[in-house]
Amino acid sequence: MALILNEEQQMLQDAARDFLAERAPLAHLRELRDTDNEERLSRELWAEMAEMGWPAILVPEEHGGLGYGYGGLGIVLEQTGRTLTPSPLLGTALTGVAALAAAGSGAQCAEILPKVAAGELLLALACDETARHDPGFVSCKAESSENGFTISGRKVAVHDGHAADLLIVSADTGNGISLFLVPADSEGVTVERYPVLDIGAAANVLLDEVRLPGSALLGPLDGGGDILNQVLDAARVGIAAEMLGLAQEVFERTMDYIKQRKQFGVPVGGFQGLQHRAAELYAEIELCKSLVIKALQSLDEGADDMAELASATKAKLCETAHSAANEGIQMHGGIGMTDEFDIGFFLKRCQILESLYGDRYFHHDRFARLRNY
Amino acid sequence: MSNLDQFRAETREWLEANCPPAMRSPYRSEADLCWGGRKFEFQSEEQRLWLERMAEKGWTAPTWPSEYGGGGLNREQAKILKQEMERIGARQPLYSFGLFMIGPALLKFGSEALKQQHLPPIIRGEIHWAQGYSEPNAGSDLASLQARAEDKGDHYLLNGSKVWTSYGDRGDWMFCLVRTNTEAPKHKGISLVLFDMTTPGVTVKPIKLISGKSPFTETIFDNVRVEKDQVVGEVDDGWTVAKYLLTHEREMIGGTGLARTGSRNLSERAIDALGTRDGVLDHPALRADIAKFEIDSKALALTLERFRDEAKAGASLGAVSSMLKYYGTELNMRRQELLMAIGGSEALNWEGGENGAGDLPRAWLRSRGNSIEGGTSEIQLNIVAKRILGLPS
Numbered sequence: 001m002a003l004i005l006n007e008e009q010q011m012l013q014d015a016a017r018d019f020l021a022e023r024a025p026l027a028h029l030r031e032l033r034d035t036d037n038e039e040r041l042s043r044e045l046w047a048e049m050a051e052m053g054w055p056a057i058l059v060p061e062e063h064g065g066l067g068y069g070y071g072g073l074g075i076v077l078e079q080t081g082r083t084l085t086p087s088p089l090l091g092t093a094l095t096g097v098a099a100l101a102a103a104g105s106g107a108q109c110a111e112i113l114p115k116v117a118a119g120e121l122l123l124a125l126a127c128d129e130t131a132r133h134d135p136g137f138v139s140c141k142a143e144s145s146e147n148g149f150t151i152s153g154r155k156v157a158v159h160d161g162h163a164a165d166l167l168i169v170s171a172d173t174g175n176g177i178s179l180f181l182v183p184a185d186s187e188g189v190t191v192e193r194y195p196v197l198d199i200g201a202a203a204n205v206l207l208d209e210v211r212l213p214g215s216a217l218l219g220p221l222d223g224g225g226d227i228l229n230q231v232l233d234a235a236r237v238g239i240a241a242e243m244l245g246l247a248q249e250v251f252e253r254t255m256d257y258i259k260q261r262k263q264f265g266v267p268v269g270g271f272q273g274l275q276h277r278a279a280e281l282y283a284e285i286e287l288c289k290s291l292v293i294k295a296l297q298s299l300d301e302g303a304d305d306m307a308e309l310a311s312a313t314k315a316k317l318c319e320t321a322h323s324a325a326n327e328g329i330q331m332h333g334g335i336g337m338t339d340e341f342d343i344g345f346f347l348k349r350c351q352i353l354e355s356l357y358g359d360r361y362f363h364h365d366r367f368a369r370l371r372n373y
Numbered sequence: 374m375s376n377l378d379q380f381r382a383e384t385r386e387w388l389e390a391n392c393p394p395a396m397r398s399p400y401r402s403e404a405d406l407c408w409g410g411r412k413f414e415f416q417s418e419e420q421r422l423w424l425e426r427m428a429e430k431g432w433t434a435p436t437w438p439s440e441y442g443g444g445g446l447n448r449e450q451a452k453i454l455k456q457e458m459e460r461i462g463a464r465q466p467l468y469s470f471g472l473f474m475i476g477p478a479l480l481k482f483g484s485e486a487l488k489q490q491h492l493p494p495i496i497r498g499e500i501h502w503a504q505g506y507s508e509p510n511a512g513s514d515l516a517s518l519q520a521r522a523e524d525k526g527d528h529y530l531l532n533g534s535k536v537w538t539s540y541g542d543r544g545d546w547m548f549c550l551v552r553t554n555t556e557a558p559k560h561k562g563i564s565l566v567l568f569d570m571t572t573p574g575v576t577v578k579p580i581k582l583i584s585g586k587s588p589f590t591e592t593i594f595d596n597v598r599v600e601k602d603q604v605v606g607e608v609d610d611g612w613t614v615a616k617y618l619l620t621h622e623r624e625m626i627g628g629t630g631l632a633r634t635g636s637r638n639l640s641e642r643a644i645d646a647l648g649t650r651d652g653v654l655d656h657p658a659l660r661a662d663i664a665k666f667e668i669d670s671k672a673l674a675l676t677l678e679r680f681r682d683e684a685k686a687g688a689s690l691g692a693v694s695s696m697l698k699y700y701g702t703e704l705n706m707r708r709q710e711l712l713m714a715i716g717g718s719e720a721l722n723w724e725g726g727e728n729g730a731g732d733l734p735r736a737w738l739r740s741r742g743n744s745i746e747g748g749t750s751e752i753q754l755n756i757v758a759k760r761i762l763g764l765p766s
């Protein structure tokens with residue numbers, strides 16, 4: 001497949017850009033932070049996004065979705081990356097839907113997906129138990145009990161965990177990992193919300209002998225490890241798409257700034273010391289674009305080398321978006337360090353997205369393992 | 374079956390039947406490349422046959438018009454041919470400055486007579502072209518070149534010298550930037566001319582590189598006769614042609630950053646040399662650098678593919694070629710540095726390696742020139758900053 005957007009995707013991109021420019025520019029993020037919004041999410045905005053059909057993009061048509069695939073959702077995420085718009089797109093519309101699509105029974109999909117598509121239900125993946133991403137480490141235990149399971153453990157840094165209605169929890173079931181659908185309001189579930197460094201929030205989730213019916217099992221018993229990896233790979237590519245938007249936006253803002261900021265009587269963008277760094281960053285961002293579009297296409301095609309490609313993409317985006325955000329501050333000089341100016345927001349969000357489902361170190365290691373060295 | 378599927382099927386069948394087995398093995402070193410030209414000695418009968426068969430179909434120049442002997446393929450077909458060749462690990466039948474540099478410039482700027490004269494022999498690999506751009510005092514500032522072509526009525530008389538002429542000793546013809554007008558501003562008085570290097574008055578002197586080899590020369594012109602019909606584009610407007618040609622050169626050089634030499638990739642070599650511990654390469658720091666290198670290689674390969682998908686078949690990528698040149702060469706240099714690190718003291722043996730020719734350290738030293746030839750990395754970054762990012766001068 002050619003590595004370019006098709007017509008439908010271009011229209012989606014334009015629509016997303018226009019909507020966000022009007023309804024959720026960067027000022028929206030600042031407003032959310034500066035008003036007392038416990039959830040640090042705008043439910044009204046999410047309702048409008050639902051009207052645009054965004055939570056339904058990945059949902060198969062038979063469950064009330066649009067079926068535009070990862071290619072479609074990635075385009076929207078890239079645009080929300082530009083505006084740093086907080087929304088449940090990543091946690092619910094991508095990761096949550098991917099999990100159900102990969103492992104959900106007919107009944108589970110029929111019950112959950114239409115609500116997701118309508119923007120009425122928020123999902124969150126609760127897999128990590130350690131500060132550094134390590135999905136293979138699972139001490140959370142689920143034991144068979146009458147008519148179901150009893151699950152206990154502690155999950156940390158659950159993305160959107162503070163807002164989700166339904167948690168997707170990985171647990172050790174004796175002979176492997178299994179995934180469970182756990183309503184956030186179940187007895188024994190405690191959600192400890194904490195603010196993270198940009199404006200958003202995350203949560204640690206305590207599960208204390210939570211009783212679940214047998215129908216809460218998502219996918220095969222003891223067979224959740226592979227599914228989890230598959231879902232995480234989709235999520236990683238989605239995060240990468242968001243980081244691509246972030247990197248491009250901070251880079252473009254920085255280029256605009258150094259063209260007009262004058263020192264020594266000339267625009268600072270005329271200094272070769274800045275020009276060469278800008279040109280190098282441009283090259284890295286071009287490489288990132290290619291990885292992201294390929295990875296999104298490969299998700300839709302179900303490519304064999306998906307794991308390797310997802311790790312390559314996440315690793316590269318972590319590296320590049322981070323330097324773009326750092327250079328954003330450096331090339332703005334003093335004003336870049338101020339809270340009043342927006343550029344610092346890009347670095348904060350970047351650091352959050354980097355740490356989510358594996359930073360560059362995690363993915364360099366994983367990439368090497370996948371290539372047998 | 375769509376037309377493209379059918380094209381793929383036919384291509385696959387043809388390649389299976391016509392690509393000799395020996396031409397499906399990875400290059401061992403640069404010596405395995407087929408450069409063609411009058412002085413070229415084929416390494417094997419298979420190499421000769423492969424060139425002949427591919428040239429017959431025009432597939433040494435897949436997107437060039439068939440009227441000149443090219444393949445006449447569109448962008449999609451050319452991509453399929455490339456994929457099918459990669460699938461069986463087929464080598465490039467021909468690798469030449471004719472294909473990558475002067476050919477595209479002739480297609481865009483050459484007179485009909487020049488195209489008829491020069492394109493078919495390029496496609497068949499019969500002529501080795503040398504590039505006469507740089508001079509001792511005109512490197513990065515190429516437009517300050519001094520080699521002088523004096524108008525003698527029905528011909529020009531060329532005097533001056535060129536330097537760093539890659540494979541000047543194997544060159545049959547040269548495309549050469551010369552000053553045809555000494556009055557005009559420096560970018561305006563330049564022309565691109567073509568001449569046979571056996572013309573009286575052309576002398577080539579080998580220059581030895583730090584790799585110990587001499588693949589490039591100094592080329593001296595003493596009253597060399599150049600025919601008037603051998604000017605590409607307009608007289609005195611050679612700078613336009615020269616820049617266009619450079620974008621093709623840079624794209625080509627950028628692509629070589631991805632070329633694989635040797636039968637094993639970096640990580641396999643590293644495992645052979647360093648072994649494993651707990652199932653992974655027994656050197657965490659080197660392992661991380663190899664992973665980063667491999668990820669960047671993959672990303673660059675996809676970027677080349679994406680740019681070609683975005684452009685029209687055969688079209689120049691313009692300033693973007695500067696980015697590819699910069700990245701591809703830096704990447705190749707990283708590869709060579711990693712190979713040296715993996716090799717340790719063994720990589721220092723000047724007569725070591727499979728064929729006792731010290732391929733490893735020589736290739737590493739040669740690669741230092743990647744960020745100089747075709748315009749230095751600094752010059753490429755300048756071009757990206759100004760022409761793509763629009764930063765002020």
Ligand SMILES: Cc1cc2nc3c(=O)[nH]c(=O)nc-3n(C[C@H](O)[C@H](O)[C@H](O)COP(=O)(O)OP(=O)(O)OC[C@H]3O[C@@H](n4cnc5c(N)ncnc54)[C@H](O)[C@@H]3O)c2cc1C
Nearest residue numbers: 504505506507512513537538539742745746747748749751
């Ligand atoms: C292996 C090899 C093969 C070659 N083959 C050919 C060939 O076939 N035909 C041919 O014509 N030429 C060839 N060249 C020549 C090559 O194009 C020149 O060497 C190159 O353009 C640089 O010119 P220079 O050597 O004069 O260096 P200089 O221009 O003197 O550069 C010296 C240093 O100054 C830096 N510099 C110069 N200007 C600027 C600037 N504006 N901003 C920032 N930094 C700057 C350069 O980047 C470099 O680091 C070859 C060179 C090599 C190494």
